[in-house]
Amino acid sequence: MSRAPRSVAAARDWGHEEVGCSILHVDMDAFFASVELARRPHLRGLPVIVGGTTRAVVLAATYEARAFGVHSAMPMAAALRRCPQAVVVPPDHDAYREVSTGVMRLLNDVTVLVEQVSVDEAFLDVGGARRRLGPPTVIAQAIRRQVRDQFGITCSVGIGSTKLVAKLASGHAKPDGVLLVPRAATLDFLRVLPVGALGGVGEKTEAALARWGIRTVAELADSEPATVQRAVGRVSGAHLVDLAWGRDPRPVVPGREEKSVGAEETFPADVADLAVVQDKARELADRCAVRLRSQGLVGRTIGIKIRTADFRTLTRSRTLVTPTDVGREVFLTARELLAGVDLGGLPVRLVGVRAEGLSPAAVTIRQPTLEEASDDQVQARGDAERAMDRVRERFGRRSIEAGLSQSGGVSSGSTITILPTDLS
Numbered sequence: 001m002s003r004a005p006r007s008v009a010a011a012r013d014w015g016h017e018e019v020g021c022s023i024l025h026v027d028m029d030a031f032f033a034s035v036e037l038a039r040r041p042h043l044r045g046l047p048v049i050v051g052g053t054t055r056a057v058v059l060a061a062t063y064e065a066r067a068f069g070v071h072s073a074m075p076m077a078a079a080l081r082r083c084p085q086a087v088v089v090p091p092d093h094d095a096y097r098e099v100s101t102g103v104m105r106l107l108n109d110v111t112v113l114v115e116q117v118s119v120d121e122a123f124l125d126v127g128g129a130r131r132r133l134g135p136p137t138v139i140a141q142a143i144r145r146q147v148r149d150q151f152g153i154t155c156s157v158g159i160g161s162t163k164l165v166a167k168l169a170s171g172h173a174k175p176d177g178v179l180l181v182p183r184a185a186t187l188d189f190l191r192v193l194p195v196g197a198l199g200g201v202g203e204k205t206e207a208a209l210a211r212w213g214i215r216t217v218a219e220l221a222d223s224e225p226a227t228v229q230r231a232v233g234r235v236s237g238a239h240l241v242d243l244a245w246g247r248d249p250r251p252v253v254p255g256r257e258e259k260s261v262g263a264e265e266t267f268p269a270d271v272a273d274l275a276v277v278q279d280k281a282r283e284l285a286d287r288c289a290v291r292l293r294s295q296g297l298v299g300r301t302i303g304i305k306i307r308t309a310d311f312r313t314l315t316r317s318r319t320l321v322t323p324t325d326v327g328r329e330v331f332l333t334a335r336e337l338l339a340g341v342d343l344g345g346l347p348v349r350l351v352g353v354r355a356e357g358l359s360p361a362a363v364t365i366r367q368p369t370l371e372e373a374s375d376d377q378v379q380a381r382g383d384a385e386r387a388m389d390r391v392r393e394r395f396g397r398r399s400i401e402a403g404l405s406q407s408g409g410v411s412s413g414s415t416i417t418i419l420p421t422d423l424s
Contacts, residue, residue, distance in 0.1 A: 014185040018135045018159070021183060022127035023252065025158040025166035026107060026143060029175040031120035032060035035099050036089045038152030047086040051076045055349070056266045059091050063175060099151050106146055110139060115252045121170075123163055125252040140178045161186060162248035168197060186246040191218035198243050200236070208232050220244040261299065262354025263287040270309045270347035274338070277306075277348050281338060282331045284353040289327035292355055298323035298364050299355025302333040306341055307350035314341055319357065323364055330355060 028034065032050045037043055047065035051058045058079050061070045068083035080086060100119045107114045110133065113125035126139050133139050140157040147155050154176040158169025161183040168189070173179035181189045195217055196206045212231045214220050220228065221244035229237030242248070263284045271277055281304070292299060303317035316337040324330065334353045 014180065014189055015182040016137075016180065017182040017184065018137060018180065019183070020161050021136055021159050021180060022125055022130075023160055023163055023166040024124040024126055024136060024140060024143075025160075025163070025170040026122050026124065026140075027156050027158075027167075027170045027174070028103070028120035028147075029154045029156055030060050030062055030066075031100075031153070032091060032096055033062045033065075033089075034060075034153035035096055035151075036092075037062065039095070040089070043087055043089075047083050049076070049079055049083070049086045049088050050091050051079070051088060052090060052266060053268050055268060061086075099153070102151060103147060103155075106150065107143070110143065113252045113254050115254055123166065123252045137178060137180055144176070144178070162246065163250050163252070164199065164243055164248040165189065165246065167199070168193065171197075187221075190244065190246055191216070191221065193217045195220050195240075198240060200243075201240070205232055205236070217244050259358070260303075260354050260356045261288055261291045261295070261297065261358065262303070262352060263291075264305055264350060264352025264354075266307075266350045267348065270349055272347040274348075277351055278335055278338060280351050281334050281353055284351065285331035285334050286327040288353050288355055289325055289330050292325040292358075293361075296361050297355075297358045298325045298361045299330075300357035300359070301355070302330055302337070303354045303356060304334050304337045304341075305350070305352035305354070306338070306343070306348060308343055308346040309349055310346060311349070312346075314343075316341060317356070323357070323359060324355075325361060 033048055036048065036050055045064065046062070047068065047070070048062040049058055049065050049070060050060040053076065056076050058070060058072050058074045058076060060072055061079070065079075065083050065086050068086075070079045070083050070086070076088075080088075096119060103120075104114065104116055104122060107122055107124060111124055111126050111129045113128070115123040117123065126133070126136055129139060130136070133142065136159045140159060143157060144155055147153060156170050156173040156176060157178045158166040158171070158173055159178065159180040160166040160169050161181075165181050165186055169179040169181045193216065195201055195209055195215055198217065198220075201209075208231050209215070209220065209228070212223070212227060214223055214228070214231070220240060223241075225238065225241050228241055231237065232240065265280060265284065267276075267280070299320075300323040301317050301319045303315060306314045308314070318333055318337060320329075320333065330353065338351075
C-alpha cells in the first residue's frame, strides 16, 4: 500500500461517467501480509507483521497492525514496541514472486497494455477491452473477484483519465475497493489532496514547498509557476505544476523491464569479522545469480551495499567486461568491491549484492576475456550452477549451496554443499 498522504476530505464517490477513463491502477492490499494470511488463514483478524529479526525492517503489515501505527520500512524493534502482541512472520520472497507472476498473468488476460510498476501493482489501459469486457468499473470488479478467488488476496483499483489520477484513486479505494474519478472531476479530486500525495514529492520537497506556504495541491495549482520553481527548482517546479492541474501525458507502457536484480540481508547482530560479511555476500551473490538465470537475464554491472552500525549506507559498483549470470563471477566482483570499502572501523549491520545493466541472456553477446577463454573451468562452473538450479527447483532453495574453499574464497572448481534435508 502506498504510504503517500491521503485526504480525509476526499469523497468516495466522484461520479459515474466513465468516458475517457480507460486507465486502471491495480494495487494489492498489504501484499506480502495478504499472501501470508492466504497461506495461514488462522491468522486472519490478527495484527500480523512480515519481517525478519528485531534488527530488520517491516516489509508489510496487516491493517490490524497498521491500526497501532505500524507501517512498512519501520524498524522491527519500533513496530513491536507499538504492537507487542503482533504475530511476526518471516518473509518468503519466492512465494511473493509466484503470486505476483500469477496476478500479472491474470491482468495480461484483460489487456496487452499492462505496465507492471512493482511486485504488487500495475497500470492497465483497458480502452481496447471495453467492447469485450464492459466499462472500466465492470473490468475492475472482475479483476478484484478473480484475484480473490485465485490467490486468496485482495486488491484495490483506481480508475481515471491519467496514470496520476488512477494511482491516487487506488490509494483512496483501499482496502479492497474501487474508486472512479471521472475526467470532469479530476481537478476537484486533486485539489482536496495534500501536496505530498503527488508522485515525486518526498519529505524534502514537501518541506521546501511548505516554506513558501504551499501545503495542498490546490495551493500548488494556484501558485505562480515561478514561485514553485524557486522553491524546488525549475524542472521539478514545472512538473509539479502540471501534476497539480492534472496534466499527465504518460501512456501505459507494457513490458516494463526490471532494472536490477539483487538481495540483501540484515545481520542479527553487528558483524566486525569481515570474513563473515564476505561469506554472506557469497550467499547473496548466489541468490542474485539464481534470480538472473530464472528470468533469462545477465547483468553487466555488479554492485554492493553496506550499512554500518551507525546506519551509514555505502554503495559501490563495477561494470564487467562480459555480462554474467554466474554466481561465482558475481561474488568475485562483490568481494573486490567489499575489500575497497572504508568502514571506518565500524561493524557491519547489513550487506547486499545486486546486478544491474540487465539484458536477455539469449540475445546478449558475451565475448570471453583472454583469461576466460583459456580457463576450462568457466563453462563447467556455469553448467554446475544451472544443475544446482534444477536440484533447488525439485527439493527447495536450501537443499544445495555453492561452497567455499578452505581459504574462505571461492574454489577454482565448482564446489557444492548438500545440506541436510529430505531428498527422497
